[in-house]
Amino acid sequence: MNQNQTDTSLFGRLRFVLVETSRAGNVGSVARAMKTMGFSDLVLVSPKCDNPLGDAEAVAFASGAGDVLASARIVGSIGEALEGCNFAAAVSARLREYSPPVWTPRAFSAHAAGQPELRPALVLGNERVGLPNGIVEQCNVLINIPANPAYSSLNLSQAAQVLAYEARLAAVGDGVDPRGVGFQGDAASLAQIEGMYAHLEEALVALGFLNANNPKKLMPRLKRLFSRTQLETEEVNILRGIAREIIKHAPPKDQA
Incomplete structure (x- = not known):
């Protein structure tokens, strides 16, 4: 059992699933993107790179998120990756003729944060070919990140960072103190x-x-x-x- 399964906040409930990732460095970069936003549940499905959790490039790109990398799990199928989850979102820049409903990252995050009983997963595909239709069709929604239509290309870790950021905002709000960060004294009467x-x-x-x-x-x-x-x-x-x-x-x- 993943240690986060006792945490009912979105930080404990949200899982990131990487399908057939080609480069170990991207696995490390995704781990870093997750940790900066407070998430830690990472599962790899049949990675195409050797030793994706221990490769020197993965460790270097994780850059302080080695704990997320070390606790990640490698499985052989999307079914295994989604065990314990009851809502899955496929992430793709390519819209399909037959696909689940298309949501934005913000819509997904609001939905996931607002339902404590939901155990959601974000499913991201291979860097070159993305997700196969068979996996997309198994998901509840398809997430498309709004971007410049003339050049909408995001690499794997960039997409993960956008998704993790939106999920964090939905979970805790923007958390910005308009007076800035630092010492805060008592307000004058x-x-x-x-x-x-x-x-x-x-x-x-x-x-x-x-x-x-x-x-x-x-x-x-x-x-x-x-x-x-x-x-x-x-x-x-x-x-x-x-x-x-x-x-x-x-x-x-x-x-x-």
Whole structure:
């Protein structure tokens, strides 16, 4: 039993199946594409290359995903590769006259992520000839990656990377913090921010930059600027410290 079968997240449920892969380097590259997106269940069907899991090129191209490569399984048929799966998607750039419904990677990923009972598999074919019709017809859907119609050629690992990326997004969302990655302090309260504005206004008046009798729109514009930054408590304290120093060093009003 694959260790991921106890994991009900999409990361534990999704299997990548490579059929008759010709180059060991591509196996390693697919392992790397999978690991960067959090997936690890890899099965090879009758690979055409020798020692695809231990070949030096496979290990080099895996580049840190050696654990995915080492845990991959080699089987002799698509039936064995899909054991335990209840939904299979053939991946092909070539549309067939008689094929299962055609889905995009995003549609497949949303479907797979939204049904915890589903144990899906992505089936990718040989680098040169792709998947045989017999295997495509055994799958529930055919995935076609939208690409430039004038040149839609993706190599095996590129296709696997696109599929793994879409699956990850469906599983966890984009995970992007609009403030960026790194240290995140406590968000400043409204009272703290209002105190900062009052302190800053006092400093600008002391500096002669702001006319208290004719302030125009300066403070509302500064408030609009700072409202876009999602100020943290420490940042408010820094700005108030700057205001304090401005006030301390500002010339007396009768000398301004």
